[in-house]
Amino acid sequence: MQPYDLTATAAARAIRAGELSPVDLVQSLLDRIAATESRVQAWEHVDAEGALSAARHLEAKRRERPPADLLFGVPIGMKDVFHARGLPTTANFDPYRGKVIGEDSGVVQHLREAGAVILGKTVTVQFAWGRDPVKTRNPWNAELTPGGSSSGSGAAVGARQVPAAMGTQTGGSTLRPACYCGIVALKPTFGRISRYGLLPVSWTFDHPGIMVRSIADAALLLQALARHDPRDPFSADQQPEDFVAATREAGAPPRLGLLRDLLDRADPPVRQAAETAAERLRQAGADVREVRLPVPMDLLLAVHFVILTSEGGTVHAEQIRHFAEHYFRNLRASIEAGHVLPAAAYVQAARLRRRLRAQMVEMVGGVDGIIGPTVRTLPPRAETGTGDPSFQSIWSLFGFPNVTIPTMLSPERLPHGIQIVGRHFGERELLRIATWCERVFEPLPSPL
C-alpha cells in the first residue's frame, strides 16, 4: 500500500506513530497527481511548494515532541471558493485569476490549526453555482462528469490524489460529486462550520462540505471544523462534542426511513441499487420502513429554486454588468433569471420555507435517519453538465445534516451510493448510524 492510498484517519495515525513522514505523504500524493491528473483534471492549482514546506515544518515539529493535533500532517484539497492565504481564489472565473488572497477563510484556518496541510485548490463549477461543464472528469470513466459544483474535490479524493477535500453545497454540490466519484461526504447542519472567507452563492443555503473516503474521516474533519466563528453571522453557538468517538462504536441497529419519493423519481438502475442497499441494511438488522415527504417534492424544489436564484442573482448583480462575457452560459442565465424574479415570489418562498420546515423536521425526527439514493441518475456525460441536484437540494433547503456512502458498483463499474439525513445538530448520532451502515457494504476498489 502506498501512502497516497491511506485514508485521513490512517495517515494521521501513521504520522503520529512515527511510521510515516508528513513530507513523504505529501510527496506520494504529488507523484499520484503527476501520474493521474491528465486523466482526472481535478486541480485548479497544486501548491506543491507550499505543501512541502508546511510538511517539512511539521516534520521538524514532530522531532521536538509527539504531535497531538487531530489532523497533524494530513493533506487536504480546497475547493477553489475558499480563501487560503497566499493563493488566488478563482472560482473558475477568469477575472479573478492571479489575484492572491491575503487571509485564510475560517475553514482553512481551522484546518491548519488542527495540523492539516493545504495541498492546493480544486476545480469548481463557476462560482459553485449551476451545471456548466468543467474540465474535471469522473475517475471511474473519463467520458462522464464527476458531478459538481465541487467537481475537483470529488474527483481528487476518488482518484486517491488526496485523502480529504473540502467542498460546498447550496443545492447538491457536495453529496452529488461524492456519490458519482464513489466516496463519502458529510454536509453538516447549516451554521455548524464557518463560512467566513468563502465566496457566497446563496447565504441562507451555503454549507461547507467534507469529502473523504470513510465516515471516520468525515468525523475527524468535523471534529476540527465544528467551531463557532463570530465572523460568520449564521455561525451557530455550539458545545464541543466527540464526533470521532461516535464512529468507533456503531452500536444498536438504526431505525431508518426509506424515502419513497426519491425511489419513485430515481432512474431504474439507481432505484434498483437503492432497494438492494436497503434490503442489505434490513438483513443486517436495521429497521427500515418506508416514509414519504409531507408535501410534494416539486414544491420543495420550487421554493429552493426561487430563494437560490434570488439570492444568487443579488450577489452577482453588480459584477455581471462589468464582466458579463466571462460568465459561463448557464450561470449567466440563472443570474439573469434572478434579476427578473419578482420580490413577491421570494417573499412567498421564504414564507413557505418557514412553514414547511416544521413538517420536514417532524418527518426526519420520526426515525434515526432518512435514507434514499443520493442521486437521481448515474453520472451523465461530461459535456452535458454536472448532473441533477434535486435529490440533495431538498435537504440543503432546511439545513439538515446528511452524508452519502458508497454501496456497490453498477454492471458498468460506476459507483452507487445512499444518503442518510439526520436531525439538526444531530451529527453525532448521524455519524454513528452512518458507521453502522458503512460496515454493511464492501469498500469500493480504487477506480484508477
Next chain:
Amino acid sequence: MQPYDLTATAAARAIRAGELSPVDLVQSLLDRIAATESRVQAWEHVDAEGALSAARHLEAKRRERPPADLLFGVPIGMKDVFHARGLPTTANFDPYRGKVIGEDSGVVQHLREAGAVILGKTVTVQFAWGRDPVKTRNPWNAELTPGGSSSGSGAAVGARQVPAAMGTQTGGSTLRPACYCGIVALKPTFGRISRYGLLPVSWTFDHPGIMVRSIADAALLLQALARHDPRDPFSADQQPEDFVAATREAGAPPRLGLLRDLLDRADPPVRQAAETAAERLRQAGADVREVRLPVPMDLLLAVHFVILTSEGGTVHAEQIRHFAEHYFRNLRASIEAGHVLPAAAYVQAARLRRRLRAQMVEMVGGVDGIIGPTVRTLPPRAETGTGDPSFQSIWSLFGFPNVTIPTMLSPERLPHGIQIVGRHFGERELLRIATWCERVFEPLPSPL
C-alpha cells in the same frame, strides 16, 4: 368629572373600589360617542349591546367577590384589523363587511382575560397600509387628519370616547395618529404582543400598539398583553415583568439622546416645539445630548419601503386579482409596486436590515432613550391622506419599542409630542423614563 373622562388606570381603580359600576362607565362612553361621533367619526362599529352585556356580567361577578383582574371593567376600542368573536373584521374593505368572525385574536383574548370590555371596532386605513384618506377626523380640528393607519383608535381616545384603544404599526401607524390626536402611545418590541388573528400588512414589521392617555395606562395594558403566544410564529418567549411598578417611581433623571436627523428633517414649528421640549427636560435634570443616526436616514427608509412593499404585495397578490375595484387608490398602487419590485431588491434590503441593525442597536444602547419629534409635520388636511410615517418607521424597521407623549399645544391649538425609543425588550426602563418625561409637561386639555 364624567366617567368618560377617566384614564384606564383611574377607571380600573374606581371600579375595583366599588365607586364606579362597569355598566355606568360603558353607558357614559356610549353617551359621549353619541354626542361627539358625528364630529369625529372614529368608529367602524360600536358594539353597544355586546359591551353593555359584558359590563353587566362583570357587575354581577363583582357582587360575588372583589375583582383582581388588571383591566376589570375597562372598555377598549379595537382597530378593525383585530378579530373579535361575533364581530366582522372589515379592514375598511367592502368585500369583508358583514362577515362575522368566530374567534378572538390573541390581543382580544388577552384583554378579555384581564377583564376588559370590547367597546367596538375603530376605523382603519384600508388594510392598515398606505395613506388613503379615511372618514375619521382629528378631534382637535375637523379639517385635519387624525393620522393613520390607526385613525379611529387615535381619534376615539383623543376625543375621550374610550380610555384605551389598540392600534397596529408597520411603519408609523400607532405613534403618528397618537401624536396628531394629543395622546400617549406605546409600540412594544417586535414579538412582545401576539399577532395571532391580526390581518397582516408585512409580517416582519407588524406590531400591535397601545393608545391611551398616560404612560401608566400604557403599562397597564402592556401588563395584560406581554405574553408568549405559540400561535404567532414571531411571538417572543418572555419572562413576566412588572411594567406597572415601573411607572410608579420615576427614579433618576434619564440620559437621553436627541436625534439630530429628526430635528433637521422636521417642519420648523415641529422642530421648534421639539427643541423647547428637550430644553424643558434638560431644565428638569435630564442629561440630553445630541446623537446622529449611524447611516443616512434615507437608506433606512428605502430598506423599509422595499421590505414593506414586497411583503405587503405578497399578502394581497391573490385577492387583488378578484377585488381590484374595492381597493383604495394609493393602496392599490403600493400593492402593484410590490408586484414589480425585483426579488434582488428585497434580498438586498433584507441583508441591509441585518447589517444595519447592529449599528442601530449600538446607537440606542448608548443612552437610556433616544428622543425626537414624533412626527415630521403637524397634522395635514384630512383629504390629503394620513401624513408622513418616516419619523416612526425607522424604529418599526428594527422592532425597537417606542412611546410618544404629548408635550404642548401649538399656537393654533394642535398637539405636539416627543417620541422616546428604548432597547429591545427594555420596556420596563422605557416606561420608567417615559414617566419621568411625562411629569415634565402639562397635561393637555380635552379637545372637545
